[in-house]
Amino acid sequence: MDDFLLSIEESALGVYIQEDPWGFAIALSVHAVGMAMALGVVMLVNFRILGVVKQVPVLSHTALFGTAWLGFIINLLSGIALYASHATEYTYQWVFILKLTLLAIGGYLMKLTMEAVAANGPAGKIQLMSFFCISCWIGAVITGRLMAYF
């Protein structure tokens, strides 16, 4: 396992992100923009479902989901680059594992919530799912930021 992780770090991408003076900084900046796109849309639609904002029809937000997916792909790629540069470290960081778990649950809950909205499901159930969804996403941001501290 450790040999495998080391080979990731020693890959061309891992070495570039680690050794180029701008590699890590650029990957991090791109990661922040992708986060703003994906999380921004997820926050907006969940805040709408939960009643924090009220006017935009919930299903209209699907027009923004392309942008959210683009942000997600940007972060998957920049995330892989960041991971490659510190594979031996991040793999054993519990906040990182927690972050990935929360993102997977949060992403799945977003899908379930929108399906329930489209199917005109019970409002209480939709709001409960939406609440857990946004909690997971916020948890993913917090655990991601805390990777710099643990």
Place this chain on the structure above:
Amino acid sequence: MTLDDFLQLLADSFAGNMMRDIFWMWPFMENLHFMGLAALFGGLLAIDLRVIGICRFIPMKAALTLIPYVIAAFALNLLTGIMFFTGDPYRYFYNLAFQWKMALIVLAGINALWFWFGEHTKLSKLADGEEADVPAKIIAIASLALWVGIIVLGRLIPYLE
């Protein structure tokens, strides 16, 4: 009072001391700042992409009601941003990325005023699905471009010292 006196005053303030002395305060504020930035950008995406025409499915009037949401998110980030600044004023004030970030925020503010005074009334009269005029689209594109720049420069602060 010189500029450095003023920076020292901020550093010695209650907020400045709190940011340095309470170990969880800095990461706590960072997390709030990240959430504020995502909320701000998400609201802008809905408004600006509707104006540009990519998300014409969103009713224009409804999109414009998100302006207070965007302003609230900005207020959160202004507040948390001031906290970082008081925590380490000399570092931020003389940091190139920070200086450029502030310049772009001022430009984004002017752009937002132009939107509010020049286009808001016209846009709120648009029918569902109707296209916005060209100046409004230029403002919307500038808004998204400026905020991407602001996010990138903010993230570069630790790397441009």
